[in-house]
Amino acid sequence: MAPKYKLHYFNVTALGEPVRYLLAYGKADWEDIRYEAEDWEKVKAKMPFGQMPVLDVDGKFHAQSVALSRYLAKQYGLAGKDDLENLQIDIAVDLFGDFRTKIGGWYYDAFPESKAAKEGPLFKEQIPFYLNKFEEIVKANGGYLVNGKLTWADIYFVAPLNYFKALTGNDFLVGYPGLQALVKTVESQPDIAAYIAKRPVNPENK
């Protein structure tokens, strides 16, 4: 029997959103449980590592957004066809992890001097570096991140993008037509489009 899923996450896109896109894509039986920041302290102790997203699979709680996305992708035919294709998917996903870590490391830096010093390199070097790499990869792979077909790497890349754009305060995909097309490809998958049409509208995903 298909499992019953509940996704626990904040009421934002960010790292919960790839899991939501995958559950939507897979037509899973799932519940989208969203917490406001003020609820967090009350539920934190229930989460395996004091973090979310957490996926409840038939009553068992599992953390870590990348691990969860890879797991769901296998159920829904979005993993690679062999070990080498899965390696390419994992490389793209971990490259996106490096990219978002750079943005988060600047945005959430609580020390003004340190944050100010990161700003120039982030916007002038790091963001363009990663976006150029992704644009190259997408151009070399027929509009996708891996081997000319939709995989969970594409979903892991596209789903949280609005959140990281909102952190930087600009649409950093301007000038990257391959990546803009990839966003459209992922978000026009019928079950993902249907999920997007009914998800809560927040400042970061308007």
Next chain:
Amino acid sequence: MAPKYKLHYFNVTALGEPVRYLLAYGKADWEDIRYEAEDWEKVKAKMPFGQMPVLDVDGKFHAQSVALSRYLAKQYGLAGKDDLENLQIDIAVDLFGDFRTKIGGWYYDAFPESKAAKEGPLFKEQIPFYLNKFEEIVKANGGYLVNGKLTWADIYFVAPLNYFKALTGNDFLVGYPGLQALVKTVESQPDIAAYIAKRPVNPENK
């Protein structure tokens, strides 16, 4: 035919070491190419994302240590038996990623005020939090991170540990007997033990 591997990394353990342990464990045909810091600028442009470790598989360069470790693990029987076991492996590996990111985020912080503010929480809260979680996981899984048997999660955890201990300046496994035993289990695998016996001795892995 079995592929010919070359691992490109700095002459330290850190993120290259799980890949080296896996290549040793798998009795791979591999070359251990080590760079000193002063060589890095000369070779950086050859690396796919300007980073190492990079694994050259029959002449093609692949980056990202976690992705590479997962790929090699599948060749050497160290992946999970099913999707749920692989999920548990991936969760443990990503939890270790969070742990090392906390240590690195403090150690490499260039701003004294910001670094000093991170030190208390790192040593008093975060390091114990993660080590307690890992100790619990190992106790619940018969001395391993997943399901009572050696998987690449164990290797990914143990291989870079001396490097992160060296960054913190102390042996943070004191008081964690389950994790100490896990280190012995991994490092007494005959092919890994043979690699350790002949690897270069550096301040961080003495």
